[in-house]
Amino acid sequence: MTTRRRLLLHVGTPKTGTSYLQDVLHRNRRTLAAAGISYPADRFDAHFLAALDLMRLPWGGLETEAIGAWDRLAEQVRAHHGTSIISHEIFAAASRSQVGRALRDLGHGDGTEIHVVLSVRDLVRQIPAEWQENVKHRSSISYARFLRQVQDPSREGRIASWFWSVQEVPDILNRWGHDLPPEHVHLVTVPPPGGAPEVLWKRFSQAFGLDGLDLDLEAERVNPSLGVPETALIRRINAAANRQLPPADYRPLVRELLAHQTLSQRVGSPRLALPPEVHPWVRELEDSWVGEIRERGYDVIGDLADLTGSPPPATWADPDSPSETQVASAAVDAIKALLLENGRLQQEAAGLRGDLDTAHRDLERSYLRPTYRLREKLVRGLQTSRLGRGALKGYRLARGRSSRSA
Amino acid sequence: MTVSGERRAWGWVAHLREGGTTPWAAWHGEGDREGVYLPGAQQLELLRRLHLASREGRSQPSPRLVERVIDASAPGRGTPDLELVGATDESSFGPRPVDPADLAAAELTRVATSLLAEDLVAAGAPPVPEASFVRPWRTRYRMVGDPWLADPARAALTGRGRPPGGRGSVVLVLGRDLATMLTDAWTSRCFDEGSLPWREWLDPFTVGPRVPPRIDLERAAATWARRLGPARVRVVLDPTILPRLVGVRRALPQAPDLAADAVDLARQVAAVLGLLVLPPLRRDLLRGTLLPRLVDAPGPRLLLPAEHAAWATQRAERMRDRLLRAGYAVHGDLDLLVPRPETVAPAGASGPTEAGVLALAVRLLLDETQEAPR
Numbered sequence: 019m020t021t022r023r024r025l026l027l028h029v030g031t032p033k034t035g036t037s038y039l040q041d042v043l044h045r046n047r048r049t050l051a052a053a054g055i056s057y058p059a060d061r062f063d064a065h066f067l068a069a070l071d072l073m074r075l076p077w078g079g080l081e082t083e084a085i086g087a088w089d090r091l092a093e094q095v096r097a098h099h100g101t102s103i104i105s106h107e108i109f110a111a112a113s114r115s116q117v118g119r120a121l122r123d124l125g126h127g128d129g130t131e132i133h134v135v136l137s138v139r140d141l142v143r144q145i146p147a148e149w150q151e152n153v154k155h156r157s158s159i160s161y162a163r164f165l166r167q168v169q170d171p172s173r174e175g176r177i178a179s180w181f182w183s184v185q186e187v188p189d190i191l192n193r194w195g196h197d198l199p200p201e202h203v204h205l206v207t208v209p210p211p212g213g214a215p216e217v218l219w220k221r222f223s224q225a226f227g228l229d230g231l232d233l234d235l236e237a238e239r240v241n242p243s244l245g246v247p248e249t250a251l252i253r254r255i256n257a258a259a260n261r262q263l264p265p266a267d268y269r270p271l272v273r274e275l276l277a278h279q280t281l282s283q284r285v286g287s288p289r290l291a292l293p294p295e296v297h298p299w300v301r302e303l304e305d306s307w308v309g310e311i312r313e314r315g316y317d318v319i320g321d322l323a324d325l326t327g328s329p330p331p332a333t334w335a336d337p338d339s340p341s342e343t344q345v346a347s348a349a350v351d352a353i354k355a356l357l358l359e360n361g362r363l364q365q366e367a368a369g370l371r372g373d374l375d376t377a378h379r380d381l382e383r384s385y386l387r388p389t390y391r392l393r394e395k396l397v398r399g400l401q402t403s404r405l406g407r408g409a410l411k412g413y414r415l416a417r418g419r420s421s422r423s424a
Numbered sequence: 425m426t427v428s429g430e431r432r433a434w435g436w437v438a439h440l441r442e443g444g445t446t447p448w449a450a451w452h453g454e455g456d457r458e459g460v461y462l463p464g465a466q467q468l469e470l471l472r473r474l475h476l477a478s479r480e481g482r483s484q485p486s487p488r489l490v491e492r493v494i495d496a497s498a499p500g501r502g503t504p505d506l507e508l509v510g511a512t513d514e515s516s517f518g519p520r521p522v523d524p525a526d527l528a529a530a531e532l533t534r535v536a537t538s539l540l541a542e543d544l545v546a547a548g549a550p551p552v553p554e555a556s557f558v559r560p561w562r563t564r565y566r567m568v569g570d571p572w573l574a575d576p577a578r579a580a581l582t583g584r585g586r587p588p589g590g591r592g593s594v595v596l597v598l599g600r601d602l603a604t605m606l607t608d609a610w611t612s613r614c615f616d617e618g619s620l621p622w623r624e625w626l627d628p629f630t631v632g633p634r635v636p637p638r639i640d641l642e643r644a645a646a647t648w649a650r651r652l653g654p655a656r657v658r659v660v661l662d663p664t665i666l667p668r669l670v671g672v673r674r675a676l677p678q679a680p681d682l683a684a685d686a687v688d689l690a691r692q693v694a695a696v697l698g699l700l701v702l703p704p705l706r707r708d709l710l711r712g713t714l715l716p717r718l719v720d721a722p723g724p725r726l727l728l729p730a731e732h733a734a735w736a737t738q739r740a741e742r743m744r745d746r747l748l749r750a751g752y753a754v755h756g757d758l759d760l761l762v763p764r765p766e767t768v769a770p771a772g773a774s775g776p777t778e779a780g781v782l783a784l785a786v787r788l789l790l791d792e793t794q795e796a797p798r
Contacts, residue, residue, distance in 0.1 A: 074499035074538060074699045081699045113505040114461045115497040173519055176501045182519070183504050189518035197460050261628060306516055 023130040024101045026226050027120075029194050030110030032184055033147040034137035034208050035218050038237050040065070040105050042219075043226075046233045053231055056102040058094035065091065065106040073116055075108070078155075078265035092123035096130070103226055110136070110190045111183040117193050132202065134194045135225050138187050139208035141300045142327025146290040148181055150249050154277050156268060158257040161337045165296060187325075188310045200315040207320030210328065221319045242278055245287025246335040247344035251352065252277055253337075254345075271356075280355040281348055288335035288344075297330050431455060433462050433511035440468055441490055445475045448508055448524050463494045464505030469524035470532045473786055482790040489789065492542075498534035499541075499696045529778040533692060536785035540689075540714075541696035543792045549708035555585035563671030564590040568644045569598035572608035573663070575711075576677040581670055595648040595657045596669055597641050597752075602740035603728035603763035605639040608679065611687045611726065612638060615710045617703060618694030622684075622726070622775045630735045635743070641761075642746045649750070659747055661756030669755065680715060683723035685784050688776035690714055717788060723780050727769035736763050 028039070043050065043057045050057050059065060067084040068091040070077055077084075095102045104124075112120065126132050149164045159167075159177065167178045182189070187205075195203040206225050209217045223229050244252070255272060263272070292300060304326050312322060335341075384390065400406030435455030436448055448468070471493045474485045485493070497505060507521040565581075566588045567574040577598070578588055599605060606626065613619040629636060637643065641659065649657045660666055667676055690710055697706045728736055740761040748758055769775075 071699060074497070074696055076500055076695055076698060082702060085700060085702065111501075111504075113464070113497045115464065115467075115495055115505060118460055119495075171520075174503075179503050179519070180501050186517055188516075192518060310517070 023096070023099060023125060025095055025124055025130055025132045026101065026103045026135055027109070027124070027132060027194075028103070028105035028135040028137070028226075029112070030107040030136055030184055030190060031138055031144070031187070032107040032110070032151065033144060034107070034139045034206075035222070036105065036107045036137065038219075039137075039222050041237060042233060042235055043103060043105065046231075049231060049233060050103075050228075054100040055227070056094070056098040056100065058091060058098070058102060058104075065104055066108065068104075069106045069108045069112075072120055073108070073112055075111075078269070088120075088123070092120075096125050101227065105135075108184065109194075110185075111180065112193065114193050114196075118197075121197060126197070132198060133204060134191075134198060134202065135204045135206060136187065136190060136194070137206040137208060137222070138325060140210075140325050140327035141185070141304055142292050142297070143211070144185055145292055145296075145300070147243065148185065150244060150290055152177065153249055153253045153256065154244075154273050156256050156260055156265075156272075158253050158260065160253075165293070169296070169299065187307050191311070191314070191316070195316075201317055203314075203316045205311065205316050205318045205320075205322075207318065207322065207324035209320065209324055225319050242282035243290070244277060244281050245284065245289055246337045247287050247340045247348045248277075248281035248284060249290060250337050250340040251281065251345050251348045255352075271359075275355055275359055276352050280351055284348060284351060287348070288333075290337060291331055291334055292327075293336070294330035294334055297327075300327065428454070429511045429513075430457070430462070433508050434458060436508070437463060437468065437494070440471045440475070441494070443475050443478075443484065445472055445479065447472070448510075462507065462511060464497075465508050465522050465524040466498060466503075466506060466527060466531050466535050467493055467496055468508070469527055470535050470786075472524070473532060473782070474789060477783075477786045477790060482787065485790060489539075489792070492539055493535070496535050496538050498531070499538045499699070500534070502534060503531055529782040533689075533778070533782045533785050536782070536789060537689070537692045537696050540693050540785060540788055541700055543789075544693065544697065544709045544713050545700050547709075547713050549705060549712045552579075552708070552712075553583035555583055555587075557585055558587060559585045562586040562590075563669075564593040565670050566593045566595045566648070567598060567670075568595060568648065569639070569641050569660075570600060570605050570608050570679075571612040571638050572679045573598040573600065575612070576679060577666060577670075580677050581672070584672065584674075586670065586672070593652075593656070594669070595645075595652060596666070597645045597648075597657065597659045598663075598666070599639070599641045599659065599661055599761060600663075601763045601767050602635065602639070602736045602743065602761055603733070603767035606636070606728055606736065607726040609636045609638045611682065614687050614691035614694060615715060616694075616707050618698065619691050621691070622688065623729070626729075626732070630732045635739050640743075642743050642750075645747065645750065645752055649752070654750060654752055658753045658755060659758070661754065661758065661760045665755045680719050681725060682715075682718055683721045683780070683784075684726035684776040685723045685780035686718040686721040687726055689781050689784050689788075690718065692781070717791070718784075721784050721787075723777075723784075726775065727767060728763065729769055729775070730771040733763060733768045736768075 028036070030036070041062065044059055044062045047057050047059070064087065067080070067087040069075070069088075070081050070084040071086065071088040075081070091104065095104065109120075121127075121132060124130055124132060145165070145168065146161075148168075149159075149161055152159060152164065157177075164177060167175055168181050170178055173179055173182055184190070191203060204225050206218075206221045209221075219235065252272065255276070259272075308322050308325050311318070311325075397410065400410050431454040432451065434457050435453040436444075436446075436451045437458065438455040439446060439451065439453060448465075471485070471490060474489070474493065478484045504519055506519055506527075509521040509523050512521060562585065567578045567581075581587070600608075606629075610619060610622060610625055613625070619625050634640065645657050645659060658669065660669065663676075663678070667673065670676075693714060694706065694710055697709060701709065740763060744758045744761045747754070747761075
């Protein structure tokens with residue numbers, strides 16, 4: 019009996035719990051496979067690399083690992099008879115021609131039933147979150163300038179065009195859903211702040227048909243948020259160190275060690291939020307999106323009202339003019355983390371140096387054996403005369419490999 | 425989508441497929457839908473430009489190239505595929521539709537670079553000439569300094585059985601005037617791994633005390649002097665002496681002199697190639713396959729902007745003085761490091777132009793053998 023091919027293609031949006039979802043799917047690949055669900059990823063970021071490849075998107079040098087990743091992923095999906103899941107949020111930015119190629123490669127119109135899943139969150143939270151993501155990716159753009167660019171109707175420039183390409187829900191659905199029936203397009207809404215954390219997972223579970231499976235839901239990889247002084251600090255570090263710090267060092271040191279492992283753990287800092295004066299503009303947009311989505315008749319998992327953000331907070335902290343005391347406090351934590359990491363690396367280097375010294379001593383001991391010294395003397399002697407060199411050459415030919423480099 | 429607007433758009437697509445050059449704004453015909461979605465304005469305008477160029481003496485785009493352009497997508501971050509103004513209902517969502525004639529040349533070039541990168545991969549890199557044997561009695565040397573000067577000379581010598589390195593090597597630090605070396609450093613980056621645009625790359629250096637590491641002759645010489653001693657380091661500013669220093673009689677290849685637009689096109693193609701092949705092959709494709717196609721590209725060559733001439737002069741004089749003080753053997757005159765007026769652009773002129781880069785990209789696309797990409 020052949021099983022019908024079915025693909026659940028999660029294409030975004032960023033900052034909607036996607037890292038957590040992808041982590042759970044990756045760690046539970048075997049459980050999923052036992053239930054006939056394929057999550058074809060040999061590494062946790064396999065679908066990210068496939069997205070870079072599909073969209074020809076440079077990403078700080080990571081793209082060299084992405085060569086051919088899309089074709090490999092599509093082949094795995096086509097080869098699996100049953101349900102497959104693909105998930106990465108940057109697929110949201112794919113152009114119409116890239117979407118066309120993706121659907122074709124995945125078997126659309128050729129026996130694969132494709133469902134597009136889009137997880138969405140209100141713009142009141144998405145806009146500051148996207149600015150923070152920019153800062154965590156080396157940008158030193160101020161919040162005010164970021165907001166101006168995002169609000170510019172012309173959407174010119176890399177920041178605005180990228181922001182809207184991954185955040186404008188109706189447009190993403192136009193690109194990804196234009197050739198699919200509306201019932202094959204699923205929207206998962208992120209609950210409003212303050213709700214039970216498991217609600218979002220339940221919605222994902224429903225969208226991906228994971229209900230009833232015994233999955234390990236312990237999070238290992240999440241994309242945590244920073245507060246106002248912490249984000250301001252990273253932005254200052256970017257401005258000071260960007261030219262000297264290559265991307266390969268920035269990722270582990272700034273993004274992972276400082277932002278994710280250290281500064282995101284600080285509690286009590288004011289949270290990033292949308293400035294009160296931007297709320298009316300955002301509210302108007304959100305209302306128009308909700309109306310449009312309702313009209314299109316997509317499958318909504320959650321509540322479309324979740325796309326309407328909360329009202330402005332009573333006090334708003336401006337990340338462009340943060341409390342210097344708070345930034346200094348965050349900077350002390352950052353320095354401490356770097357010192358501890360430096361100490362750990364020094365210990366590791368000392369250990370490696372010890373191993374290397376031992377290896378050198380062992381090597382020297384082997385050189386000191388009388389037979390080695392005798393052979394060395396013989397070779398040196400032979401190399402001084404033409405006859406000797408000829409004899410050595412003959413010996414090496416007879417032995418079957420060159421030992422000239424020895 | 426309005427029916428008349430959509431039919432008009434599909435009619436224009438068919439017109440362009442058949443080699444038409446009528447601008448969108450002047451197009452009034454209609455046609456039937458021939459695909460799932462309307463191709464983007466960038467792709468269609470690039471196709472129109474290809475047809476326009478072919479009427480000016482270039483070869484016609486092949487049917488395969490036409491379809492590749494229509495299916496292409498601009499790589500990287502930037503403006504997404506745009507819709508044709510008037511072809512669709514006014515939508516509150518997505519980027520605004522455009523008249524393709526209003527698109528910046530750089531947007532069309534983005535699409536073209538994707539196709540050019542595919543063509544390079546399909547063409548492959550020429551085999552690196554390797555000597556059948558290594559001359560055991562060769563002059564031992566190492567060649568550092570300006571990479572745009574050193575790389576072709578080193579490659580040629582290796583091909584003649586004289587690879588660099590070996591016991592007793594003399595280190596030759598190659599250079600020329602600093603203004604040209606700055607353009608060399610950027611050019612070399614563009615043909616290696618790609619780079620920031622010219623001014624974005626150059627300007628930050630000009631507010632600091634250091635020149636780019638690749639052309640910091642003082643640092644290169646000092647590094648090798650520490651390893652081998654200053655007596656084995658020679659600064660070479662006269663290219664005619666170089667063959668004698670490496671023990672050959674035949675002239676060595678000169679650094680290719682490229683138009684600024686050609687270098688910038690290579691820079692943009694390099695960015696896309698990084699997503700198609702690994703770095704060593706990217707370099708071989710850029711230098712071995714693309715570079716020969718760019719050597720006769722028209723346009724002014726890259727020059728140092730006039731506003732940075734004073735900075736470059738100051739840095740060059742400092743480099744000259746320090747090399748002199750260090751006591752290295754010098755072949756040529758150290759004053760040659762100081763930029764001359766002809767190596768600095770006139771005020772207000774310098775660097776690649778968007779229109780020039782696009783024209784070159786169009787020329788290369790039409791010149792391609794148009795074999796199937798990988």
